[in-house]
Amino acid sequence: MAKYTEDDLKVELENKEYEYGFYTDIESETFPAGLNEDIVRAISKKKNEPEWMTEWRLEAFRAWREMVEPEWANVHYEKPDFQAISYYSAPKKKDKYASLDEVDPELLDTFKKLGISLDEQKKLAGVAVDIVMDSVSVATTFKKTLAEKGIIFCSISEAIQEHPELVQKYIGSVVPQKDNFYAALNSAVFSDGSFCYIPKGVRCPMELSTYFRINQGGTGQFERTLVIADEGSYVSYLEGCTAPSRDENQLHAAVVELIALDNAEIKYSTVQNWYPGNKEGKGGVYNFVTKRGLCETNAKISWTQVETGSAVTWKYPSCVLKGDNSIGEFYSIAVTNNFQQADTGTKMIHLGKNTRSTIISKGISAGKSQNSYRGLVQIGARAENARNFSQCDSLLMGNQCGAHTFPYIESKNATARIEHEATTSKIGEDQVFYCNQRGIPTEKAIALIVNGFSKEVLNKLPMEFAVEAQKLLEISLEGSVG
Amino acid sequence: MLSIKNLHASVEDKDILKGINLEIKAGEVHAIMGPNGAGKSTLSSIIAGNENYEVSEGEIILDGEDISELAPEERAHKGVFLSFQYPVEIPGVSVTNFIKTAINEKRKANGEEEMPANEMLKKIREKSELLEMDRKFLSRSLNEGFSGGEKKRNEIFQMAMLEPKLAILDETDSGLDIDALRIVANGVNKLKNENNAVLVITHYQRLLDYIIPDYVHVLMDGKIVKTGGADLALALEEKGYDWIKSELN
Numbered sequence: 001m002a003k004y005t006e007d008d009l010k011v012e013l014e015n016k017e018y019e020y021g022f023y024t025d026i027e028s029e030t031f032p033a034g035l036n037e038d039i040v041r042a043i044s045k046k047k048n049e050p051e052w053m054t055e056w057r058l059e060a061f062r063a064w065r066e067m068v069e070p071e072w073a074n075v076h077y078e079k080p081d082f083q084a085i086s087y088y089s090a091p092k093k094k095d096k097y098a099s100l101d102e103v104d105p106e107l108l109d110t111f112k113k114l115g116i117s118l119d120e121q122k123k124l125a126g127v128a129v130d131i132v133m134d135s136v137s138v139a140t141t142f143k144k145t146l147a148e149k150g151i152i153f154c155s156i157s158e159a160i161q162e163h164p165e166l167v168q169k170y171i172g173s174v175v176p177q178k179d180n181f182y183a184a185l186n187s188a189v190f191s192d193g194s195f196c197y198i199p200k201g202v203r204c205p206m207e208l209s210t211y212f213r214i215n216q217g218g219t220g221q222f223e224r225t226l227v228i229a230d231e232g233s234y235v236s237y238l239e240g241c242t243a244p245s246r247d248e249n250q251l252h253a254a255v256v257e258l259i260a261l262d263n264a265e266i267k268y269s270t271v272q273n274w275y276p277g278n279k280e281g282k283g284g285v286y287n288f289v290t291k292r293g294l295c296e297t298n299a300k301i302s303w304t305q306v307e308t309g310s311a312v313t314w315k316y317p318s319c320v321l322k323g324d325n326s327i328g329e330f331y332s333i334a335v336t337n338n339f340q341q342a343d344t345g346t347k348m349i350h351l352g353k354n355t356r357s358t359i360i361s362k363g364i365s366a367g368k369s370q371n372s373y374r375g376l377v378q379i380g381a382r383a384e385n386a387r388n389f390s391q392c393d394s395l396l397m398g399n400q401c402g403a404h405t406f407p408y409i410e411s412k413n414a415t416a417r418i419e420h421e422a423t424t425s426k427i428g429e430d431q432v433f434y435c436n437q438r439g440i441p442t443e444k445a446i447a448l449i450v451n452g453f454s455k456e457v458l459n460k461l462p463m464e465f466a467v468e469a470q471k472l473l474e475i476s477l478e479g480s481v482g
Numbered sequence: 483m484l485s486i487k488n489l490h491a492s493v494e495d496k497d498i499l500k501g502i503n504l505e506i507k508a509g510e511v512h513a514i515m516g517p518n519g520a521g522k523s524t525l526s527s528i529i530a531g532n533e534n535y536e537v538s539e540g541e542i543i544l545d546g547e548d549i550s551e552l553a554p555e556e557r558a559h560k561g562v563f564l565s566f567q568y569p570v571e572i573p574g575v576s577v578t579n580f581i582k583t584a585i586n587e588k589r590k591a592n593g594e595e596e597m598p599a600n601e602m603l604k605k606i607r608e609k610s611e612l613l614e615m616d617r618k619f620l621s622r623s624l625n626e627g628f629s630g631g632e633k634k635r636n637e638i639f640q641m642a643m644l645e646p647k648l649a650i651l652d653e654t655d656s657g658l659d660i661d662a663l664r665i666v667a668n669g670v671n672k673l674k675n676e677n678n679a680v681l682v683i684t685h686y687q688r689l690l691d692y693i694i695p696d697y698v699h700v701l702m703d704g705k706i707v708k709t710g711g712a713d714l715a716l717a718l719e720e721k722g723y724d725w726i727k728s729e730l731n
Contacts, residue, residue, distance in 0.1 A: 364556070434570045437530050438584035438640065439558035439591065448583060451625070452574025 003225050025274055033087040037061060040188050043088050047157050047191070050164060057156055060177035060187030062158070067181045067186045071312075073343040074372040074404055077312045080251050080286060087189045145206075151210055152197040159195035161187055166197055170228055174257040174294045174320065182253040182288040182314075186222045190255070193223035198233040198264075209238040225256040229264035229299075236267040238465055250275075250285045252310075258293030258301055262323065265300040266293065270317075271469050274309035281339025281368075284311025291315065297323030297352070304460045306469040307334040307344060308476040316374065318347035321355035321383075328357040331457040333469070336369030336401070345375035345406075350386040350416070359390040362454050365401035370405040378416055379411040386416045394424040395453050397446075397477065447474045483508045483528075483679050484648055489540035498524045500704035502540070507649070509676040513690055514683045515715060516701035517723045521566060522683045525701070526652045529681075530564040531557045544648065557654050559591040561647030561678075564652050565637040572624040577636060578606060580624050581643050588644065609642040611668050630657025638669045645673070650681045655689035667692030687719040700726055 031039060040061045044054040069079060144152050150162060177187040194210045210225070227449045229235050239256075239299050252274060260266045269292075277284025287310035293301035303317035319328025330346035348357035357377065365371040394403035405422050427449055435445030450473055451458065458466050484506040490498040490646050498521045506512050516522050528535050529542060542550040549557050572580065586596045597605075610620060613635050625633050634654055642704030651670070655663055670693055673682060682693055690698075690712065698714040699706045700723075708714070708726055718726075 173502045394511060428570065431572060433532055434566065434572075435584075436554035437558055437562075437566075438565050438580070438644070439555050439588040440584055441553075441555045441587065444583070444587065448575055448580070449572055452572055455574035 014236045033086045034083045049160055057188050060184050063178040064184035064188055069181050073314050075312050075341040075343050088191050135449045140417040149202050150199040154195055156193040156195045170259055175290050183255050183290040186253050186255045190222045190224040193225045195216050196227045196231045198235045200230045201232040204235040207236045207238055211240045221252045222255045228259045231261045232263040232365050234265045239270045252285050253288045256291040260295050260299035261299050262297045267302045270305040270308045272309050276309050276340050277311040279338050287313045289315040291317035295323055295326035296326045302329040304331040308472045309379045313344050315344045316346055320349045321350045324352040325354045326352055330359045331460045333457045335361045335364045335453045336371045337476055338367040340369040343372040343374055345373045347376040349378045350383040351380045352383045355386045357388045360456055360458055361392045361393045363403055365398040365403050366397040368400045370402045374406040376408040377415050379416040381412040383413050384415050388418045390420045392422045396426045487541045487542040490538045491535050493535050498704055506679045511680045511695045513695040513698045514701050520701045521704045522701055526650045526683055559588050563641050563646030563649045565651045567653040569625050569633045571626045573626050573628045575624050576621050577624055578620045613639045614665050631662035638666050642673055647678050687715040690715045
């Protein structure tokens with residue numbers, strides 16, 4: 001009988017196509033490529049925005065024009081030509097859909113392929129979904145159920161129309177327009193995204209969920225998410241991402257802002273599976289994302305992310321622990337394979353007294369990929385008794401990949417307690433042989449070892465996401481042991 | 483059951499096994515003894531299918547089928563079990579999860595359904611009691627932070643769960659205190675029946691006080707140089723290996 005060797009596995013992996021790489025043929029309305037003040041105005045006009053919003057965008061655009069792309073990350077790629085990108089692409093349809101029947105059947109089919117058929121989602125109690133395709137939010141389910149509790153969950157465009165006071169108060173309050181190059185770009189051109197507001201004392205009864213998908217060629221996706229948890233409220237928010245396989249690199253520059261007011265808690269989970277490019281490193285999404293949360297007194301924000309996609313990832317979900325006794329958490333699994341590059345981590349900014357943060361980062365590198373953890377723990381002068389615990393584990397598969405850890409610690413308060421642990425390990429032939437000897441084939445053995453390695457983070461994900469994440473890990477790494 | 487014929491093997495061009503012949507019948511216990519570096523662990527690794535060794539000549543026949551070209555997991559599915567001298571750690575994978583996966587992979591390979599959860603639980607309870615294992619032990623990460631004795635007990639627990647045809651115990655007595663040794667040996671004895679066989683690989687005769695072998699083979703410099711009954715082990719304990727060396731010369 002023929003033996004199934006690691007080489008066979010490698011070949012199988014290389015030939016395994018990106019599962020979500022299909023293109024949906026829906027008529028889109030796309031702006032010409034290029035970026036100037038007129039385009040920014042046109043986007044704002046298209047969305048029928050009030051003047052303050054247009055001005056806010058223009059302010060961001062002017063700042064962006066003066067900025068240069070950051071180069072400090074441990075990633076190497078050809079810089080995108082920002083004048084070659086179209087900054088607005090929307091599935092052609094004038095009005096919002098009142099019911100699913102009105103949604104383009106092709107679009108629904110796309111969702112089915114993504115495994116998130118709206119029908120099923122509706123039946124699946126506990127998940128409300130907003131879907132952002134290319135740039136525009138196309139469907140929000142469960143709106144009525146949520147409205148009864150006073151929860152607002154809609155596209156950011158809709159929020160700008162319907163709840164301008166909330167948007168105006170909070171947008172840019174955590175990630176200012178000029179925060180960084182990509183955040184400034186996003187502030188100028190974002191075309192949609194999700195908005196969520198949980199009123200005082202309300203515990204959101206279901207997981208809120210957004211799926212992002214880049215569909216149209218030559219477009220960038222710049223979505224903006226704003227989540228506000230008012231005093232004493234709780235919300236768990238999920239975000240999923242996919243894109244079709246394309247030879248060119250697509251740009252994704254999102255901004256997510258979370259605001260947790262006194263005693264509020266936000267749990268934000270991401271499963272990111274943007275197209276990573278092919279086995280030669282051609283194509284794939286450039287994922288340059290700014291995510292940050294602000295915690296007021298006794299508030300808590302948890303970021304959980306499973307990152308398996310994108311050609312280049314530049315992403316540091318962070319917490320500003322402004323209020324006393326506030327808590328920030330970051331749980332991350334970042335997988336890179338073939339020619340993927342990831343520079344990801346977090347920033348925990350301790351400003352209030354008795355603030356606590358936990359960082360658990362699991363990096364898995366395979367193929368010729370490079371995987372970097374970059375984290376900053378900053379303790380301010382007034383942050384008495386601040387505590388941080390960081391753990392960064394790297395798992396290497398094969399001899400051609402790299403794992404890097406860049407932890408930064410800045411403490412201005414002598415009462416701070418900061419712990420950092422780091423490990424690097426390799427999936428050993430002896431581990432695989434041990435599993436083989438017990439009857440577990442190599443592919444399954446690797447999945448088992450990787451899942452074990454990632455368990456502390458997988459456990460933090462909501463149930464339905466954990467299963468999806470586990471499957472993604474298996475697909476991303478099949479056969480990559482060397 | 484197992485028939486090894488003229489087995490030659492090397493690692494990195496160094497010849498380690500130089501023509502091993504061994505016949506093990508169902509219901510028998512065989513012991514292989516020998517000084518350090520004689521090739522004892524190499525032999526067990528090769529029977530289990532470790533690809534780090536190059537088999538240059540010879541056959542390994544299990545139940546009439548040459549298994550020497552099969553992948554290690556295929557040999558496992560046919561009933562070969564190796565209790566490792568140094569069991570590896572797999573962080574984050576519990577003892578229970580690991581053995582469940584192993585059992586179901588074996589069943590899948592043999593065209594059977596997965597074992598129902600209640601049956602699995604019952605079996606785990608039964609076998610862990612046999613090895614006098616604490617219930618908490620089962621939810622710990624595989625071999626992570628285990629003492630030497632716990633690791634070996636866990637190996638025999640897995641053997642009990644998988645019910646192999648041929649169990650190879652590679653230096654199972656090393657790192658065991660006397661109580662653990664008794665528990666482990668007792669477990670092996672309870673699992674033994676007329677349909678399976680045990681191959682004990684050991685440096686010392688200590689374990690053989692508890693697991694009584696039908697045959698004892700002395701392995702020296704890649705060859706079996708002497709075969710006898712249980713009393714051969716006692717003689718070796720008393721006189722050491724030099725005695726055989728001089729007898730051979």
